[in-house]
Amino acid sequence: MRDVCRKLFGSGGDTVWLEPPFRCDYGTNIYLDEKVYFNFDCVILDVCEVRIGNHVFIAPGVHIYTATHPLEAELRRTQEFGKPVTVGNDVWIGGKAVICPGVTIGDCSVIGAGSVVTKDVPPEVVVAGNPAKVIRRLD
Numbered sequence: 092m093r094d095v096c097r098k099l100f101g102s103g104g105d106t107v108w109l110e111p112p113f114r115c116d117y118g119t120n121i122y123l124d125e126k127v128y129f130n131f132d133c134v135i136l137d138v139c140e141v142r143i144g145n146h147v148f149i150a151p152g153v154h155i156y157t158a159t160h161p162l163e164a165e166l167r168r169t170q171e172f173g174k175p176v177t178v179g180n181d182v183w184i185g186g187k188a189v190i191c192p193g194v195t196i197g198d199c200s201v202i203g204a205g206s207v208v209t210k211d212v213p214p215e216v217v218v219a220g221n222p223a224k225v226i227r228r229l230d
Contacts, residue, residue: 110131113133116136135155174192
């Protein structure tokens with residue numbers, strides 16, 4: 092597994108675990124710290140950088156997107172567009188959550204299952220829903 096991670100990702104700690112199947116666009120734009128766990132059926136569209144901190148648990152079916160598309164049809168024909176995604180340390184992302192382009196998730200936060208995260212998430216909160224909203228603080 093370590094050899095696969097080293098070849099696939101821009102960087103990856105020795106304690107990264109991927110449950111297959113796992114899908115990504117390029118892999119080289121994904122930067123993982125230590126003790127990152129991806130459960131099965133996760134997808135990362137890494138047109139831009141995706142940075143994931145230490146001790147992050149990613150449940151089955153989570154999708155992380157950096158790719159965006161302009162509303163104007165002519166611009167969509169030209170090139171890839173995207174915004175980076177950052178996931179802090181000690182984060183838990185629940186099953187089938189979607190993390191949208193440009194989002195930063197703060198340290199020690201929890202993303203509820205099925206959530207669609209369209210805006211930054213502060214540290215030490217639980218967010219849930221579509222769109223995801225803070226439902227409680229974790230003090």
